[in-house]
Amino acid sequence: MWEVVDSGNLLFARNQMALSLGWHIVFACFGIAFPAIVVFTEWLGHRRGDPVLSGLARTWAKAMGVLFAAGAVSGTLLSFEMGILWPGLMDRFGEVFGFPFVLEGFAFFVEAIFVGVYLFGWNRLSPRAHMLSALPMVVAGVAGAFFVVSANAWMNNPVGFSLDADGNVVDARPWAAMFSPSTWPQFTHMWLAAFMVTGFLVASVYAVGMLRGRRDRHHRLGLLIPLAVAAIATPVQIGVGDWIANTVADNQPAKLAAMEGQYETTAGAGLSIGGIYVDDELRYALEIPYGLSLLVHHDPDGVVPGLEEFPADQRPPVNVVHLAYNAMVLIGTALLGLAGWFGLVWWRRRRLPRTDWFLRAVAVSGVGAVVAMEAGWITTEVGRQPWIVYGLMRTEDAVSPAAGLAWGLVAVVAVYAVLTVFTVIVLRRLARGRETLAPQEQEGVR
Amino acid sequence: MTLAEVVLGAAFLGLVAYALFGGADFGGGIWDLTAGGTERGRAVRERVERSIGPVWEANHVWLIFVMVVLWTGFSGAFAAAVTTLYVPLTLAAFGIIGRGAAFAYRKSVGTLGMRRFFGAAFALSSLLTPFFFGAVVGGVASGRVPPGIAAGDVVASWANPTSMLGGVLAVLVCAYLAAVFLCGDARRDGQDDLAAAFRTRALGAGLVTGAVGLAGIAVLRADAPLLFEGLTGRGLPVVLASVAAGLTALVLLWTRRYTAARIASALAVAAILTGWAVGQYPYLLPASVTVEEAATGRATLQALLVALSVGSVVLVPCLVYLYVLFQRATDART
Ligand code: HDD
Ligand code: HEM
Ligand code: HEM
Numbered sequence: 001m002w003e004v005v006d007s008g009n010l011l012f013a014r015n016q017m018a019l020s021l022g023w024h025i026v027f028a029c030f031g032i033a034f035p036a037i038v039v040f041t042e043w044l045g046h047r048r049g050d051p052v053l054s055g056l057a058r059t060w061a062k063a064m065g066v067l068f069a070a071g072a073v074s075g076t077l078l079s080f081e082m083g084i085l086w087p088g089l090m091d092r093f094g095e096v097f098g099f100p101f102v103l104e105g106f107a108f109f110v111e112a113i114f115v116g117v118y119l120f121g122w123n124r125l126s127p128r129a130h131m132l133s134a135l136p137m138v139v140a141g142v143a144g145a146f147f148v149v150s151a152n153a154w155m156n157n158p159v160g161f162s163l164d165a166d167g168n169v170v171d172a173r174p175w176a177a178m179f180s181p182s183t184w185p186q187f188t189h190m191w192l193a194a195f196m197v198t199g200f201l202v203a204s205v206y207a208v209g210m211l212r213g214r215r216d217r218h219h220r221l222g223l224l225i226p227l228a229v230a231a232i233a234t235p236v237q238i239g240v241g242d243w244i245a246n247t248v249a250d251n252q253p254a255k256l257a258a259m260e261g262q263y264e265t266t267a268g269a270g271l272s273i274g275g276i277y278v279d280d281e282l283r284y285a286l287e288i289p290y291g292l293s294l295l296v297h298h299d300p301d302g303v304v305p306g307l308e309e310f311p312a313d314q315r316p317p318v319n320v321v322h323l324a325y326n327a328m329v330l331i332g333t334a335l336l337g338l339a340g341w342f343g344l345v346w347w348r349r350r351r352l353p354r355t356d357w358f359l360r361a362v363a364v365s366g367v368g369a370v371v372a373m374e375a376g377w378i379t380t381e382v383g384r385q386p387w388i389v390y391g392l393m394r395t396e397d398a399v400s401p402a403a404g405l406a407w408g409l410v411a412v413v414a415v416y417a418v419l420t421v422f423t424v425i426v427l428r429r430l431a432r433g434r435e436t437l438a439p440q441e442q443e444g445v446r
Numbered sequence: 447m448t449l450a451e452v453v454l455g456a457a458f459l460g461l462v463a464y465a466l467f468g469g470a471d472f473g474g475g476i477w478d479l480t481a482g483g484t485e486r487g488r489a490v491r492e493r494v495e496r497s498i499g500p501v502w503e504a505n506h507v508w509l510i511f512v513m514v515v516l517w518t519g520f521s522g523a524f525a526a527a528v529t530t531l532y533v534p535l536t537l538a539a540f541g542i543i544g545r546g547a548a549f550a551y552r553k554s555v556g557t558l559g560m561r562r563f564f565g566a567a568f569a570l571s572s573l574l575t576p577f578f579f580g581a582v583v584g585g586v587a588s589g590r591v592p593p594g595i596a597a598g599d600v601v602a603s604w605a606n607p608t609s610m611l612g613g614v615l616a617v618l619v620c621a622y623l624a625a626v627f628l629c630g631d632a633r634r635d636g637q638d639d640l641a642a643a644f645r646t647r648a649l650g651a652g653l654v655t656g657a658v659g660l661a662g663i664a665v666l667r668a669d670a671p672l673l674f675e676g677l678t679g680r681g682l683p684v685v686l687a688s689v690a691a692g693l694t695a696l697v698l699l700w701t702r703r704y705t706a707a708r709i710a711s712a713l714a715v716a717a718i719l720t721g722w723a724v725g726q727y728p729y730l731l732p733a734s735v736t737v738e739e740a741a742t743g744r745a746t747l748q749a750l751l752v753a754l755s756v757g758s759v760v761l762v763p764c765l766v767y768l769y770v771l772f773q774r775a776t777d778a779r780t
Contacts, residue, residue, distance in 0.1 A: 069550035072503050073543040079510050080539045083517055084532040087525035087595045094521025095742030099749055101514040105507065106757040112503040113764045117771060124771075136764070172742065174518075174749040400529045402596035408536055415540055419547055426551045 012406040013085040013399045018381070019409075020078055022374055023416055027071030029373065031111065032141040032194035033229075034064045035118075037202070039134035041225055046127050052218050056225070058122070060202070063430050065119050070423050072112065077412075084408070088398035089388055092169065096161045097154040099174035100147040107144035110136050142191065149190050153182035156380065157251050158389050181251055185244040186380075192237040193376065196335065197369045199230025204366030205431050207359045224352065227362060230369070231339035238336055241329070242295065248383075249296045252390060253305045254314060255383035258321040260292055261285065262306040269293045269304040273326055277318040280307070316385040324378040331372040338365055449751065450519070450741035454730070456754045457515040458723055462716050464508035466623065469616075469715070471498050471505050473624025475545060475572020476617065477647065478565065491565070493640055494624075495553075497631045502549065504768060506542065519750050522593065523730045523740035527582075530591045530598030534578040534609075541575030544568075573617060580616025584609030587722055588670035589732040607669040611662045618658060619715055622651035626695070626711045630704040645699055648707075652696050656689075659718075672732050676725030684724050688717030 038060045045053030079101070083090050090098070114137040121130055154160070160177025164170050206222035249256045257263075261272050261282035271291025275284045293302040307315050338361050345353045352358065388395040447455070474494040481487030498505075517524045528535055544567050552564035581604040585591060588608035591598050603609075625648035632641035666674040677685055695710035726732045730740040741747060 066550060069503065069546055072506070073546035076506065076510060076542050076546075077539045079513050080528070080535055083513070083524060083528035084535060087529045090517050091522050091525040091595060094517050094524065095519075095746040098514065098518030098521065099746065099753070102511075102518055102750060102753055103757070105511045105514045106753070106761060108510065109504065109507040109761055110764055112507050113768045116501060116504055116768055121771065169743070172746050174746050400532070400596050402529050402532055402600050404600065405532065408532075411536070411540065415543060419543065422547065422551055 009401060009405045010396050010399045012409040014395070016409040016412050017081060017085055018378075019412060019416060020074065020081055021381075022377065023420075024071065024074040024078055025373065025377065026197070026370060027067050027074060028145070029194040029197040030064065030067040031071050032145045032191065033198035034060070034067065035134055035137040035141055037198065037226060037229055038064055039131055039138065042134075043131055046131070052221055055218065056222050059430065061119060061122070063427065065115065066423070066426055066430065068112075068115050070419070072108075074419075075108070085400055085405070086388065086398045087400045089393065092393065093158075093161075093389060096158075096169060096172045096174060096177045097151050100151045100154075100178050104144050104147035104151075107140045107147060111140035111144060114140070145191060145194065146187050147178075149187045150178045150180070150183045152380070153180045153186045154178070155389055156180070156186070156384060157182040158392055163392075182244075182247055185240065185247045189237065189240045189244050189376070192233045192240060193369075193373045195233040196230050196237060197366075197373050199226040199228075199233065200335070200362070200369040201366035202226035203230065204363050207362035211356065211359050211363060220352065223362065227342060228346075230335075230365075231342050234332070234335050234339040238332055241332065245295060249304075252384070254307065254310045255316060255321070255379075256296070257305060257307045257309075258316040258318045258383050259325040259379060260304070261318055261322040262292070262304060263308055265303065265306045265309055267293070267303045268301045271295060272322075273330075275322075277322060282318075282322070314386060316383050321379055321383040324375040324382070328372045328375040328379060331368045331375070335365060335368060335372070338362070448738065448741075449744065449747045450737050453515065453519045453741070453747050453750050453754070454737055456750075457512050457519070458719075460508050460512040460515065462719055464505075464512060465619070465715055465719060466712050467501070467505040468508055469576065469620040470623045470627045471502050472545075472572045472576045472617075473620035473622065474498050474628070475549075475569050476621045477624055477628070477644075479569030479573060489637075489640055490643070493628060493632055493637065495549075497628060498549075501768060501772060502546070504765065506546070509542075515750065515754070519742055519747055520730060520737075520740040521742055523735050525595055526593050526597060526731060526735075527586060527591050529596035530600060530603050531582050531585050532596075533600055534581045534585075534604045538575050538578035538582070541571040541578065545571035545575060572620075576616040576620045577613040578604075580612035580614070581605075581609035582612075583616070583722070584612030586731065587612070587673050587726055588666075589672060589734075591731050593731060593735050607665050608673075611658075611665045615655065615658060615662065618651060618655040619718070622648060622655050623711060623715060625651055626699065626704070626707055629699070630708055633704060641704070645702065645704075648699050649696060652692065652699070652711075656692060673722075673725050676727070677721055680727070681721045681724040684717055684721040688714050688721060691717055 038057055041053055041060065042057035044050070045055075045057055082101075114133055117133045118130070118137060121133060125133065154177050157180040158177075159180045160173040160175070161169050162171045203223045203226040206219045206226075209219050210223065245256070245259075248259070260269070261275060261277045262269060263280045263282070268290050269292040270287040270289050271294075272282055272285035272287050274286055275282045277283075290300040292304055294300055296302060296304055307318070341353060341358065341361075345351065384390055386394050386396070388398045474497065478487070478491050478494050481490040513524075548564040548568035548571070552561050552568065584606070585598075585603040585608070588606065590603040590606065590609075625644045629641050629644040629648060632638075632644055663674070663677075666677065691710050691714035695707050695714055698704075698707035698710055728736045728738070730737050
């Protein structure tokens with residue numbers, strides 16, 4: 001059985017996990033959303049016989065190949081880390097929530113195969129066959145995201161098993177475990193986030209180019225298509241944000257209290273923005289009266305439980321969660337503004353807003369979307385603390401006590417620092433349009 | 447066969463596939479490493495790059511597949527093994543990262559210096575990753591992973607004679623497989639001199655692998671008596687089959703029948719792995735945890751079985767399509 005004392009590994013393991021996941025997720029977003037955007041552009045270019053569109057699709061496909069490679073290698077490390085860092089979780093609950101990872105394995109297998117086919121087959125397959133070969137990629141990317149997120153949703157909201165008197169799992173039902181109440185809201189939110197991150201980031205590359213004076217059709221279309229995608233996803237995302245917040249309120253009240261920095265259980269609770277939480281009190285925050293009760297219960301007098309309801313050793317670290325949550329919502333609102341501006345001008349005039357301020361806003365929107373997405377994950381993960389499986393298993397009981405584990409963090413930091421530098425160098429070369437090859441392509445065939 | 451054995455068998459098939467496809471990938475990197483200076487080694491490097499470009503990512507998902515099936519179906523034993531062996535596993539994972547990234551990025555960088563740096567990183571990690579995986583297998587097979595989380599010695603579990611043997615054998619097998627596979631690829635593309643060069647390499651690597659394997663029997667006898675007993679007892683037919691397939695492969699290589707040599711080599715490698723599995727049966731972690739003891743609940747195993755069956759119906763045609771497209775397209779260009 002797992003008898004794990006706090007071996008001093010906890011802090012290191014948490015940071016190692018957070019760094020690896022935080023890195024992987026950026027590339028995962030591209031794996032989910034980019035194939036759809038690329039093949040759409042390819043299709044449009046083919047239908048209109050427009051070489052600019054086809055050229056964009058070609059460039060993006062190369063970037064997709066590089067990003068996919070980065071996602072694949074970082075994902076491989078993650079699947080090692082789940083076991084190496086959190087053996088207590090695997091040992092006790094692996095049979096319940098490991099299953100979606102198996103399905104995820106199949107999804108990524110299909111995705112990896114068709115990334116190879118798609119890039120390799122660019123000039124070798126007929127246009128129709130080539131575009132069709134992107135479809136499995138699109139489907140597999142979405143399915144893969146669903147399966148991993150459902151594993152995470154299970155950690156937030158464990159279902160699909162029973163425990164005996166000693167707390168051992170009996171009667172694991174892996175299919176049921178995939179569909180916890182958090183699964184659909186979390187998946188939908190993540191899926192949309194992937195389109196926002198990919199859309200705004202790609203658009204921002206072209207916005208920077210346009211600000212530097214390259215305002216040709218290539219740059220305009222390169223900005224327009226991904227931005228349109230992101231702009232459609234943004235308002236929906238805000239709506240889903242409300243759904244997911246309600247799910248959290250129903251199932252993880254301690255997380256919600258931490259997100260809001262709420263100590264006392266209050267009826268008609270206000271929505272606090274910013275501030276610092278010291279001595280069980282949120283100071284210097286901006287408060288919108290009744291805001292929280294309205295958001296959570298859609299009723300100004302609804303009762304929102306505060307952190308006082310939970311024993312001190314079952315409260316998540318408030319400041320991190322509260323600030324991360326605020327950051328996500330704030331950035332989300334700002335992006336909604338940008339999407340609205342773009343949408344309005346497009347609807348009225350069929351063109352992009354003409355001011356440079358618009359381009360500047362698009363130029364920072366990519367980083368903004370990434371920050372919002374990372375902040376969302378920090379809210380989810382840190383807000384679940386001290387539990388690794390909400391209400392059932394504490395993170396400190398899951399961590400590996402192996403000697404020397406802390407060095408893993410040092411090594412992972414070093415490896416990822418190098419990897420990040422090179423990834424950026426390679427992507428910049430691609431963005432500048434130099435003749436380069438994606439990893440799945442072959443020398444000598446263009 | 448029990449349900450647990452079927453599921454474990456599926457994971458084992460995944461492992462064999464990883465050893466064959468992923469192994470040949472790693473081997474390609476090893477030949478890249480030994481190809482010599484930039485000019486002299488160019489032909490070999492380009493050949494390697496061209497052969498693994500479109501397939502390397504798919505080839506590596508086999509590993510993920512094996513891991514996730516084990517952690518779902520055999521959670522406790524999995525947790526015990528990965529925590530005790532976390533050092534070589536982490537190093538192998540770093541190798542996979544370095545290798546994948548370097549291979550992917552070196553095509554996109556311009557300067558010769560950068561290309562060399564990535565090339566070196568690619569080649570070196572191709573050597574280290576199979577070595578550490580081999581060491582992991584050696585640690586498990588020699589019974590150095592006790593049940594319980596991080597219960598084993600985190601150093602001695604992989605720094606020991608059987609693990610070293612496993613590591614060296616893994617590297618050799620990868621190099622051998624790659625050379626055999628590359629012979630065929632080179633000839634198909636009309637590069638007969640390259641095919642000849644890889645043939646020499648394949649013959650050399652095959653002979654060395656065989657010799658190390660034979661010498662290894664002595665190591666196992668001293669260091670892993672239980673495995674030795676299994677291999678020379680119940681596992682003997684499989685071991686002999688492996689030897690026979692290996693010898694056949696060498697003859698086929700000698701007579702330049704590369705396609706048949708591929709099949710024989712693959713069989714030889716699959717048989718070695720099967721020998722290991724048969725040798726340590728019925729234990730998952732010798733000599734403390736049997737397959738049955740390690741298996742998780744019935745519903746989970748059933749779900750796994752369903753997923754594996756349905757999944758392979760989807761997967762196998764996709765994989766075949768990838769390899770066929772790739773081989774055919776390369777043909778068409780020459
Ligand atoms: C571009 C990204 C992005 C944007 C603009 C938003 N979110 Fe978000 N949010 C995420 C990206 C994200 C995420 C990274 O995808 C998370 C982490 C876990 C998850 O399922 O989604 C997340 C988690 C997350 C959670 C925690 C869920 C949990 O713990 O189970 C809540 C309550 C919200 N979000 C609410 C919102 C609201 C009310 C938003 C309105 C402005 C919002 N999000 C905008
Ligand atoms: C579906 C995918 C994910 C799974 C299965 C998962 C799982 C885990 C696990 C097992 C831990 C360690 C235990 C714990 O601290 O509770 C953890 C911690 C953490 N993860 Fe996630 N995670 C996922 C996605 C992400 C992503 C995308 C991020 C991006 C930033 C992230 C950020 C973190 C952070 C910051 C921690 C540390 C929390 C803390 O200990 O304070 N997670 N996650
Ligand atoms: C919310 C969290 C996550 C999402 C949305 C996600 C999504 C994806 C996607 C779409 C890919 C395809 C490759 C790419 O395009 O980059 C990928 C790759 C991968 N992910 Fe994640 N992932 C998440 C977290 C995790 C976690 C927690 C693990 C491991 C335990 C993991 C393991 C992997 C592996 C092994 C690969 C490589 C598969 C391959 O080679 O194709 N991912 N991920």
